[in-house]
Amino acid sequence: MYELAITVVGQDRPGIVADVSGVLAGLGFNLTDSTMTLLRGHFAMTLICLGRVDAAEVEEALAPVTADGNLIVAVRVVPPDTATVAPGTPYALLVHGADRLGIVAAVTGVLARAGGNITDLTTRLSGSLYLLSAEVDLPSTVDVDELMAELDEVAEKLGVDVTLRTAEADVL
Numbered sequence: 001m002y003e004l005a006i007t008v009v010g011q012d013r014p015g016i017v018a019d020v021s022g023v024l025a026g027l028g029f030n031l032t033d034s035t036m037t038l039l040r041g042h043f044a045m046t047l048i049c050l051g052r053v054d055a056a057e058v059e060e061a062l063a064p065v066t067a068d069g070n071l072i073v074a075v076r077v078v079p080p081d082t083a084t085v086a087p088g089t090p091y092a093l094l095v096h097g098a099d100r101l102g103i104v105a106a107v108t109g110v111l112a113r114a115g116g117n118i119t120d121l122t123t124r125l126s127g128s129l130y131l132l133s134a135e136v137d138l139p140s141t142v143d144v145d146e147l148m149a150e151l152d153e154v155a156e157k158l159g160v161d162v163t164l165r166t167a168e169a170d171v172l
Contacts, residue, residue, distance in 0.1 A: 003050050003078040004029070004058060010071035012043040019065050020045070020073075027053045027061055037122075043071070048078060088117060088137030092167040097160030099130040106154045107132065107162065114147050115139045130160070135167065 008020055017036060024031065029051035036045040053061075059075040066073050095107055108118060111134075120135040138144070148164055155162040 001050060001052060002054055003032075003048065004055055005076045005078050006047045006049065006058070006062075007074045008043065008045045008047075008065070008071055010043055010066075012038055012041050013070070016043055016065070016071065017045065020047070020062065023061050023065065024049055024051070024058070027051055027058060029053070029058075088115075088139050090119075090167045091116075091136050091138055092163075092165050093132070093134040093136055094163045095130075095132040095155070095160050097130060097155075097158065099125055099128050100158060100160075103130060103132060103158055103160060106158060107151065108134075110147070110150050110154055111136055111138075114142050114150075116142070 006020070006024075008016065021031065024047070029049040031047055031049045033048040034046065036043070038044075051058075055075045055077050059073060062073045062075070065071060093107070093111070095103060097103075104121075104123060108121075111118065116136045116138045118134055118136050122133045124131045138147070144164070151162045151164060
């Protein structure tokens, strides 16, 4: 059995998800995790799937999806998960304010120094308003008040607002 990570990126068009998932279903793959988004007309999708066909054969089967040159597909074997990372407490982070250079780097740097693991992150720019929304697991050893003070300090320097709240796993 192969566990594969498949990424598809390129110019958006209708039917990409249907085309890729159709090929994978035809090869007998079960999709276990996936994410897809559009970024200013640019399509990006990552799938994790299980099946009995190796990565090279899957990439070959997906070649017709890339035939027009507008998409790139990469297929890689997912290595066995040997890390024993203790699950943290899930938090939702929201940052918004005027767009400026370094928001993502500064905020995620604070989280990384605290041992936080970002499990999902989305940013959007609408005019001059920048929005960052993230899900992050924080270790139980983190002093959340201290972390929030550091986030507030960074937010003040950047001229943005930041909110960090616990999130129920079933909401995420």
